[in-house]
Amino acid sequence: MEYRKLGRTDLDISLIGLGTMTWGWQNTQTEGFEQMDYALERGVNFFDTAEIYAIPPSPERYGATETIIGNWFAARGNRDKVILASKIAGPGMPWLRDGDNQINRRTVLVAVEDSLKRLQTDYIDLYQLHWPNRGSYHFGKTWNFNPDFDAQAEEDNFLEVLTTLNELVTAGKIRHVGLSNETAWGLTKWLQVAKDNNLPRMASIQNEYSLLCRHFEQDLSEIAIHEDVGLLAWSPLSRGILSGKYLNGAKPEGARLTLETRPEHRIGTQVDAATQKYIDIAVQHELDPCQMALAFVNQQRFVSSTLIGATNMDYLKTNIDSIDVKLTDDVVEAIQQVRREYPLPY
Numbered sequence: 579m580e581y582r583k584l585g586r587t588d589l590d591i592s593l594i595g596l597g598t599m600t601w602g603w604q605n606t607q608t609e610g611f612e613q614m615d616y617a618l619e620r621g622v623n624f625f626d627t628a629e630i631y632a633i634p635p636s637p638e639r640y641g642a643t644e645t646i647i648g649n650w651f652a653a654r655g656n657r658d659k660v661i662l663a664s665k666i667a668g669p670g671m672p673w674l675r676d677g678d679n680q681i682n683r684r685t686v687l688v689a690v691e692d693s694l695k696r697l698q699t700d701y702i703d704l705y706q707l708h709w710p711n712r713g714s715y716h717f718g719k720t721w722n723f724n725p726d727f728d729a730q731a732e733e734d735n736f737l738e739v740l741t742t743l744n745e746l747v748t749a750g751k752i753r754h755v756g757l758s759n760e761t762a763w764g765l766t767k768w769l770q771v772a773k774d775n776n777l778p779r780m781a782s783i784q785n786e787y788s789l790l791c792r793h794f795e796q797d798l799s800e801i802a803i804h805e806d807v808g809l810l811a812w813s814p815l816s817r818g819i820l821s822g823k824y825l826n827g828a829k830p831e832g833a834r835l836t837l838e839t840r841p842e843h844r845i846g847t848q849v850d851a852a853t854q855k856y857i858d859i860a861v862q863h864e865l866d867p868c869q870m871a872l873a874f875v876n877q878q879r880f881v882s883s884t885l886i887g888a889t890n891m892d893y894l895k896t897n898i899d900s901i902d903v904k905l906t907d908d909v910v911e912a913i914q915q916v917r918r919e920y921p922l923p924y
Contacts, residue, residue: 690705
């Protein structure tokens, strides 16, 4: 396994990180335990979860994944072996905290305490803000994102939240803080507020990044590299689309997008066309398509960890094995040619 620094902290996290959002819905607790056992054995020390997992979020499944992880810690007695990340949800779900779920002092304090109980631990290594109060271009909002908000009010909220997170760091309940689904403006403003007020600095940013989704590269990558706020890349296989299993409208039994009840913005003719071309490159160079896609993410300077998620052990093993795949210049150039042809498939 390869390890990279988590921002400017003293933590070395595995370049392959274990995503957990299917546990409690697609995967049972027993299967979650098996995945964690195997990942840890392979040198994966970075596990990522969130209060709203299992996905898709619902009142019935709320906290299920954290509960499974907490039960695993209790059963194995190995909390010290894992660098654990979790997240507080932003606004949008009326059933969460009675609909009053802006990220602010009150909700951060409540969410951290509840996560600690479910996780059966005294501390969370990396506590992240799952998405901004003001919204962003993630989750299929690329085409209608409208950054119309009160910038001063946002900055005031950032100060309130960072002050609260600082109290939790001082109390030993969280160690470091990070962002998720943020924009370039948001990231730079969080860093500025932290610096001006001597408050905890955002160590990472967890955004979607894959062969099909490369929004991060234009502006955020520059900040990530030069401000030491590395990317934790989520959905590096675009919800499994890059495997090819959904091509031409296919809906395999038990697959995530087959079971998903929400509209899926990643499905479309351009996505199919780009996916097929990426698979063709992999076949031409005798590579597994999923391993090629993951290796592409692994090789980016601005990536601190590639968060894989798998619903069975075969997928998990193949995905972790991508750490040993190094793409040649010919493969990278072929990938770039497809990217130029399909720069923004969704």
